[in-house]
Structures are given as structure tokens and as C-alpha cells.
Amino acid sequence: MDRQFLTLTIAASLVASSTCAQLPRVVVQGTGAPQVFTDLEQAVAAAQPNDKLYFSGGTFPYTGGLVLDKPLHFIGAGIIPDSAQTTGVTTLNGVTVNEPLYILTQASGSTFTGIRFTRTQWDGSSNTTSVMFGNTINNDAPTDVVFQRCWFQRHLVLGQPNSPSANTNTLIDECILLGLLVGENHTATVTRSILAHGSNQIAVVSFFAGGLTVENCVVLGTIQNTYGAIIRNSFIRTNGGYATYGCANCVLEHNITPNSTIASSAPGAVLTNNIANVDPATVFIAESNGLYELTDDLHMAPGSPGLAFGTDGTDAGIHGTSSPYKAGGVPYNPHYRDAVISPATNTDGTLPVNIRVAAQSH
Numbered sequence: 001m002d003r004q005f006l007t008l009t010i011a012a013s014l015v016a017s018s019t020c021a022q023l024p025r026v027v028v029q030g031t032g033a034p035q036v037f038t039d040l041e042q043a044v045a046a047a048q049p050n051d052k053l054y055f056s057g058g059t060f061p062y063t064g065g066l067v068l069d070k071p072l073h074f075i076g077a078g079i080i081p082d083s084a085q086t087t088g089v090t091t092l093n094g095v096t097v098n099e100p101l102y103i104l105t106q107a108s109g110s111t112f113t114g115i116r117f118t119r120t121q122w123d124g125s126s127n128t129t130s131v132m133f134g135n136t137i138n139n140d141a142p143t144d145v146v147f148q149r150c151w152f153q154r155h156l157v158l159g160q161p162n163s164p165s166a167n168t169n170t171l172i173d174e175c176i177l178l179g180l181l182v183g184e185n186h187t188a189t190v191t192r193s194i195l196a197h198g199s200n201q202i203a204v205v206s207f208f209a210g211g212l213t214v215e216n217c218v219v220l221g222t223i224q225n226t227y228g229a230i231i232r233n234s235f236i237r238t239n240g241g242y243a244t245y246g247c248a249n250c251v252l253e254h255n256i257t258p259n260s261t262i263a264s265s266a267p268g269a270v271l272t273n274n275i276a277n278v279d280p281a282t283v284f285i286a287e288s289n290g291l292y293e294l295t296d297d298l299h300m301a302p303g304s305p306g307l308a309f310g311t312d313g314t315d316a317g318i319h320g321t322s323s324p325y326k327a328g329g330v331p332y333n334p335h336y337r338d339a340v341i342s343p344a345t346n347t348d349g350t351l352p353v354n355i356r357v358a359a360q361s362h
Contacts, residue, residue, distance in 0.1 A: 024058025036353060040066070040092065047072055055115065057088035065099035066092075067135065068107040076114035079151040079176065080294065080329040089151075091116040100129040100157075104139040114329070116151040129155040130179065133168070133186065141166040141186065149329045152177045159184030165209045174318075174325050176292065180204060183226070187211025192318045192325040196220040196292035216310065216320045218298055220290050223247065231255060233310040235317050237280055237290050254311050256283065275305055284317075298325075 026043040028035045030051030037043035040060035043053055049070040057077040076090030092115055094100055101117060103110060117130035130152045134140020137160040145168070147156075156177055158170055163184045170188040172181070177195045181188075184207055195217060197204045204221030205214070212229040219236040223229070224245040232253045236243035242264035243257040244250065249268035258280045263269045281288065283304050286297035299319050300306040306316035318325035340354040 024060055025056045026060070027054040028052070029054065044068065044072070050109075055090040057090055059091040059093050061093045061095045061120075062101075063094075063096050063099070065094070065096070065102055065135065067102045067104060068110060069104045071107055071109040073110065074112045074115055076112075076116075078114045078329055079116050079149060080327070082294075082328065089116055090114060091118055093118045093120055094130070095120040098128060100132045102135045103131065103133050103142050103145060105134065105141050105143075106139070107145070108142040109144050110142065111146040111148070112150050113146075113148040114150070116153065117156075118153040128179075129157050131155075132157045133159045133184075134163075136160065137163055140184070141168055143168050144171075146171045146173070147175055148173045149326070150175045151329070152179055155179035155182060157182040157184060158186045158188060165211075167211060174329070176329075177204075178292065180206065182206055183208030183212060185209040189213040190215070190217055192216050192321065192323075194218045194220075194292050194298070194318065198291050216316065216318055216325075218287075218292075218317055219243075220292060226250065233312075233316045233320055235283060235306065239290070243276075254309055254316060256306055256309070256316055275309075278305055 023038040026037045026040060028037065028043055028047045028051055031048035035046055040062050044066065047053060052073045052075060055076045079089050081089060092101060119128055119130060133142055140160040140163050156179065158168065161184060163186065165185045168186040172188060172190045172193055175193045177193065178197065180197055180203060181195060195204045198220055203224050204219055205223040206225045208226040208229060212226050214231045215233055217234040219234055222238045222240065222245055223231060223236065226247050227249060229247055229250045231244065231250060232255065234255050236255060236257045238259060241259055242261040243259045244262065244266065245264045247263055247266045247269060250263065250266060251270045252262055252274055253272040255262065255274045256278050257276055258278050260277055262271055262274045262276055282301060283306055284297065285299050285301045286295065298317060300315045300317060308314065309316040310320045312321065314320040342352040345351045
């Protein structure tokens with residue numbers, strides 16, 4: 001793994017303690033002097049539009065729903081334990097029932113990389129959400145939001161229920177989604193991602209209106225109720241007889257499924273060079289039960305029908321394209337590696353803080 005290292009030396013007027021040095025930290029950098037926080041909500045409140053928030057490994061809780069109403073750039077330490085051994089994965093955790101991270105229209109252009117989004121409590125229903133666009137129907141259309149190498153333990157909902165159609169251009173790249181991806185009539189592009197609500201579930205992706213693109217993904221569940229979607233170079237596995245349902249006027253090309261039907265109840269759908277009735281045991285090196293696990297190896301197996309099956313001549317699935325999925329999930333942007341914090345201030349009253357960060361460039 002190629003990494004570029006950069007050192008940030010920060011002198012801050014802080015009270016030193018060995019206990020604080022062990023807490024997860026957020027470094028806010030951008031408009032003003034760098035600031036170091038141990039509280040997520042305080043860090044977000046202090047950040048100015050387009051500032052970068054560098055997260056250490058560890059869990060950052062928030063209560064009552066965390067609202068982003070300005071563009072910010074969240075850069076975590078990673079989402080896969082084996083690739084974030086120095087500090088652990090970065091987790092943003094909502095601790096109250098059904099209060100997700102809300103991204104408002106005013107936060108258009110925000111980016112997130114190397115972060116897990118989880119929930120401590122939920123009401124036992126299937127509706128628990130990790131991240132949601134808007135907290136009312138009047139502010140639920142942020143544009144050009146980017147999630148790269150992120151992990152969603154529960155649902156990612158890109159709008160409020162019954163929201164009017166909007167071209168929001170959300171990008172979801174090299175992510176792992178264990179809940180539903182719900183469009184709520186907004187638009188998104190999903191590339192080289194694992195959408196794994198479970199192949200025994202009815203839906204993984206739903207409610208997009210004329211603006212969904214799914215390319216080189218592994219989908220363990222159904223894509224349904226999506227008008228005019230483009231779905232290509234992907235593996236889709238469900239426990240029903242169809243891979244997609246209710247996808248009127250969709251374009252499906254170079255997809256692979258163990259199911260007998262590529263598109264059900266899909267008037268106007270255009271199907272090109274898809275393969276149905278595939279034995280799922282022959283597709284990947286290691287994936288056997290239709291549920292994503294960290295031990296899965298989603299490279300194409302020797303003799304797999306997905307080898308060189310993509311429209312560009314590379315493999316179908318997440319390890320195709322000219323820039324395949326990076327199994328370690330390390331962020332593109334510099335992320336926190338470690339910190340050396342002096343146990344005492346200097347004679348001038350400043351506390352020396354040395355932050356080391358790294359990035360996977362490609």
C-alpha cells in the first residue's frame with residue numbers, strides 16, 4: 001500500500017493531562033488555526049464551512065441527532081480493523097433512538113472518507129437509519145455529497161419520505177452498506193461498493209426516480225422501485241426469483257445473478273449481455289451465504305463468469321475497472337495515525353502537539 005506521510009505540528013493553549021491524551025480526537029483544520037477536540041459535536045460546531053475534520057480511531061458518540069448545516073470534510077482513520085491497527089477504526093455513533101446524522105441542503109459539497117456510521121440504540125424495526133439527508137422535507141437535497149470508503153451499519157436515506165424529485169448527485173464509492181440505500185426520489189451513483197442488507201431481504205436499493213447508477217457493485221439483496229436506473233457490471237443475489245423488481249425503463253448490462261430473472265415487472269427495461277442462473281459458489285473466491293463478512297474475498301474465482309466480463313473488459317464486481325476496490329478501506333485523504341502530546345506546557349504556556357497522518361494515494 002502506497003502511503004504519503006505528512007506531519008502537522010500544532011501548538012495549542014490546552015491543559016495537559018495523560019487521560020485526555022488517550023481519548024479519541026478530532027483535529028479541525030482549515031479556516032483558522034488548527035484545533036483539537038475530544039467531543040464530536042463541539043468539533044462540528046467550531047468548524048467553519050469547508051474545513052477538514054481529521055479523526056483518530058475510536059468511537060465518537062453524539063446524541064439527539066447530529067445536524068450538518070455547512071459543507072465539511074470528514075476524514076477518518078479507516079473502516080476495516082486489519083488496516084487500521086494503529087488506532088482502530090473511526091466510528092461516528094448515534095446513541096439515541098432513531099436520531100441519525102442529518103445532512104442538510106446547506107451542507108452541499110460535504111465529503112466523508114474512512115468512517116463507520118453506526119447506532120447504539122434502535123427501536124427494533126427495520127427503519128433505523130445511520131445517515132439521512134435533511135430533517136424536514138424543505139432541507140433534504142444537499143448536492144454533490146461524497147462518501148468514499150465508508151461503512152454504514154444501518155440505513156443510508158438520501159431524503160425525507162415523499163420528497164420531490166431532485167438531482168442531488170450523491171457519490172457512494174468503495175463503501176460497505178449493511179442497511180438499505182433509499183433514494184427518496186433523489187439521485188446517486190454507486191461504484192465499487194458492497195450493498196449487503198442480506199440476500200434474504202426484499203430490498204437493498206429503492207425509491208430512486210430516474211437518477212440511479214450502480215456500477216461494479218456486489219448487491220446482496222434486491223434493487224427495486226427505481227425508474228430509469230443504469231445497472232452494470234454487478235453481481236446481484238436475492239432469495240427470490242429475480243435480481244431487480246419494478247425497475248421500469250432501466251438499463252441492465254453485463255450483470256451476473258444466481259436468480260432466474262434479471263428484471264421483473266420492469267416495462268421498458270433494456271437488458272444486454274446479462275447472465276442468470278449462475279451457481280454463486282463459482283463466482284467469488286470466498287462468499288458463500290449471501291451475507292457480507294470481513295472474511296469474504298470478493299475477487300473473481302478462477303473460472304468465474306465474472307472474469308473480464310465488465311463492459312470495459314475488466315472483471316465484473318468491485319475489483320473491476322481501472323481503479324479496483326481497495327480491500328483495506330484506507331481513506332484517500334490524509335487521516336490520523338497517531339499523536340504525541342507533551343505532558344506539560346512550554347514556558348510560554350503552549351502545549352506541543354504532534355499529529356501524524358497518512359493517505360493511500362491509489
